[in-house]
Amino acid sequence: MIDVKNLNAGYGKLQILFDVNAKIRERKITTIVGPNGSGKSTFLKTLFGLTTIYPGEIIYKNKNIEKVPPYKKARMGIAFLPQTNNVFSNLTVEENLKIAGYILPKEKLKERIELALNVFPELRDLLKRKAGSLSGGQRQFLAMAMAIVRDANVLMLDEPTAQLSPKLAEVIFSKITEMRDEYGITVLLVEQNAKRALEISDFGYMFVSGRVALEGKAEDVLNHEKFKEYSLGITAL
């Protein structure tokens, strides 16, 4: 679905990612783990077009998209949910959902919102609430529901369980698997909660210092010595 080839990227002259090769497979969950500052968020931002790309290729559905601006990527079905500011706080939940699908015809929009609310029934009672007054978990639900309204093919999530209780993190993980299994959405996930994230994933990558240090089937990454060292906090930045 997304093929990343020899990707080098960063912020202005500051290079953060070095020769990254990765495959984001269709209808699968791919998770990126790694120490703080290893470039995980930068990778997502780069795929969405928010950083400077030096040489490197990003191929989506057989098209090179490294020069495509973010708003066009959104129209191509790629959704990026940053860690914060992923909803419009001063608008209601309902307004957020409507804005997500503003390019859709009215009937289609209604249908998509209904579908999103089936995945996130927790939002039904909150439709008139301002998004800014939601809890962290509810806000995350809303951001994910908005991606469903937009009919995203690929959902890139940056630490969706950050600052959530373990119980709520579990709910988010099960929603992510539901989105893959029931709606065929391709998921690219960046998580601090590395072990749990890999457990629900199909494929995994570990980044260290902006490079791919480990890759493979999620369970192989989970069982790899390098991942165990990282989990124990031994892997150096």
Ligand SMILES: Nc1ncnc2c1ncn2[C@@H]1O[C@H](COP(=O)(O)OP(=O)(O)OP(=O)(O)O)[C@@H](O)[C@H]1O
């Ligand atoms: N907008 C920016 N401008 C310049 N440097 C940045 C910017 N955003 C991030 N960086 C730097 O890029 C490096 C990688 O950061 P990034 O957020 O991608 O890491 P990460 O693996 O997602 O870390 P964490 O797990 O802590 O979120 C860090 O050294 C960071 O300081």
